[in-house]
Amino acid sequence: MNPVFISIGLLLCSNVFMTFAWYAHLKNFSHQPWIVAALVSWGIALFEYLLQVPANRIGHQVLTVAQLKILQEVITLTVFVPFSVFYLKESIKLDYLWAALCMMGAVFFVFREKFTGA
Numbered sequence: 001m002n003p004v005f006i007s008i009g010l011l012l013c014s015n016v017f018m019t020f021a022w023y024a025h026l027k028n029f030s031h032q033p034w035i036v037a038a039l040v041s042w043g044i045a046l047f048e049y050l051l052q053v054p055a056n057r058i059g060h061q062v063l064t065v066a067q068l069k070i071l072q073e074v075i076t077l078t079v080f081v082p083f084s085v086f087y088l089k090e091s092i093k094l095d096y097l098w099a100a101l102c103m104m105g106a107v108f109f110v111f112r113e114k115f116t117g118a
Helices: 003-028 034-059 065-087 094-116
Strands: none
Touching: 003 034, 003 065, 034 065, 065 094
């Protein structure tokens, strides 16, 4: 299987864990001391790292570090927006569209060589 697709799949899964580790405590542990939320988040983040590290190692076989980072940011936005809307019940904003368009510009520039052969 293509290392890029393996990397994308692992990064998608790791981002689900990361998003829960970073933001779910705002809903689930808001009445707990911050240290409780931090310890639970660290436990969740362990699973994120168990997926993210191999994703980057596999992806780095065919992508640059800059390409991996932009890919990670696009995936983060792709996971974060539905999470914030459906899980945290925040309203969707037009700014999410503008942010996504900016990310698409970043994707173009960091992958330009692959797109244009330049």
